[in-house]
Amino acid sequence: MRVPNNLLYTEDHEWILVDGDEVTIGITEYAQGELGDIVMVETQDVGLVFEKGDSLGTIEAVKATADVYAPVSGEILEVNPALDDDPQVINNDPFETGWIYRVKISAPAELDDLMSPDDYDEQIAD
Numbered sequence: 001m002r003v004p005n006n007l008l009y010t011e012d013h014e015w016i017l018v019d020g021d022e023v024t025i026g027i028t029e030y031a032q033g034e035l036g037d038i039v040m041v042e043t044q045d046v047g048l049v050f051e052k053g054d055s056l057g058t059i060e061a062v063k064a065t066a067d068v069y070a071p072v073s074g075e076i077l078e079v080n081p082a083l084d085d086d087p088q089v090i091n092n093d094p095f096e097t098g099w100i101y102r103v104k105i106s107a108p109a110e111l112d113d114l115m116s117p118d119d120y121d122e123q124i125a126d
Contacts, residue, residue: 001124002029004095008111009120010071015095016114023111025071026099027059027090030124035061038090041083043100048076052110056101059090068100072110078102 007015013031017024032038040060050056055067056076080099082089090098105111115123 001033002095003117003121003124005117007095007117008071008114009117009123010069010114011123012067012069013124014069014071016071016111017099018111021105021108022077023072023074023103023105024099025056025068025101025103026094027066027068028120028124029094031066032091032094032098034064035059035066036063037061038087041087041090041100043079043083044076046076046079049106050074050076052107059087070103071114072103072105073107074103074105076101077104 007017009015013028015026015028038061043057050070052070052073054070056070057068059066
């Protein structure tokens with residue numbers, strides 16, 4: 001199971017790539033594997049302002065449906081347009097082309113609450 005070293009993680013299996021005051025958010029390889037074949041991704045709209053822990057949409061798969069939770073507070077800048085036509089891009093490449101949101105962070109200190117790659121790797125190993 002890949003756990004890239006350049007990302008931060010949540011206990012709910014979201015990953016976060018930090019780029020200054022913006023982050024990219026997606027779900028991990030572990031999460032997509034647990035869900036199975038993804039058939040639909042329901043997302044929120046660009047411009048939505050949200051708080052850490054809010055649901056940012058749902059991922060519907062053959063096996064289950066899961067919420068995507070906000071790992072930090074912020075505003076949605078972009079939603080991955082590829083998800084409309086091919087939601088399985090998350091199954092095929094969860095860390096690159098399968099990203100879900102680009103977000104402007106409103107509370108950078110919240111990044112300190114996220115898990116390191118080593119901590120996340122330990123969590124999914126259990």
